[in-house]
Amino acid sequence: MDSIRVWIIEDDPDWLRGLVAYLNKEPDINVVWTASRAEDVRQALLEGKQQTMPADVVLMDIMLEGRPEGVLLAEETAVSTGARVIMLTSMEEKELIFRSFQAGAIDYQIKSDFESLPDAVRSASRSQSPINAVVAERMREEFRRLKQLEREFEAKKLNDLITPSELQLLDLIDQGYTQPQIADKLVVSIRTVKNHVNHILKKLNLTGSREAANKAKEMGLFQKKNDEDSTT
Numbered sequence: 001m002d003s004i005r006v007w008i009i010e011d012d013p014d015w016l017r018g019l020v021a022y023l024n025k026e027p028d029i030n031v032v033w034t035a036s037r038a039e040d041v042r043q044a045l046l047e048g049k050q051q052t053m054p055a056d057v058v059l060m061d062i063m064l065e066g067r068p069e070g071v072l073l074a075e076e077t078a079v080s081t082g083a084r085v086i087m088l089t090s091m092e093e094k095e096l097i098f099r100s101f102q103a104g105a106i107d108y109q110i111k112s113d114f115e116s117l118p119d120a121v122r123s124a125s126r127s128q129s130p131i132n133a134v135v136a137e138r139m140r141e142e143f144r145r146l147k148q149l150e151r152e153f154e155a156k157k158l159n160d161l162i163t164p165s166e167l168q169l170l171d172l173i174d175q176g177y178t179q180p181q182i183a184d185k186l187v188v189s190i191r192t193v194k195n196h197v198n199h200i201l202k203k204l205n206l207t208g209s210r211e212a213a214n215k216a217k218e219m220g221l222f223q224k225k226n227d228e229d230s231t232t
Helices: 013-024 038-046 069-081 094-103 111-125 133-161 164-174 179-186 190-204 209-218 221-230
Strands: 004-009 029-035 057-061 084-089 107-110
Touching: 004 013, 004 069, 004 111, 013 029, 013 111, 029 038, 029 111, 038 069, 057 069, 057 111, 069 084, 069 094, 084 094, 084 111, 107 111, 133 190, 133 221, 164 179, 164 190, 164 209, 164 221, 179 190, 190 209, 209 221
Parallel strands: 004 029, 004 057, 057 084, 084 107
Antiparallel strands: none
């Protein structure tokens, strides 16, 4: 069975020596190259280090020389080498860890839990690294944030399409008013109500007034309108 070839990028010389010695004790793991500075890694990638000393797995310290250079290097290394990148960190830096996953890392390990590194390396080499619970929760938070932004964008787009009088009409439809009742309430002709409804449906590319009212309600436009009315 071929050994798993590992690169280690770590700026603490004591940690670097310790990790190399610890991993090289494993019969199926071989640390083939190390670096302690971001510029050394970039130069190695530029010179094609992956061809002369290929890596299957890269252990990448998030913080290099006091900066989160490992986050940027994770993407550069993953793209240039095709190796699986595991981030190394001294603490659960949630934001940096999440950014590392966005950049192409597939796992992260706390340095003090170095005893789990051999299994993490093996899992990464088989592309079987389970997503960490901390990262999974951070991703869920990000998806929720993006979903809310998407909803706010859709609401603004809808709000920009329809006029205040059209929104009032949709609000009455949502409350269960019929078109004749709306005409009486607004003191307009039934033809005017029908024209407004048709205009709304055309703008929103919908087929029914109830559907249009439901869409406005789902986007929170009625609540926004009521809040604005209560402040005037």
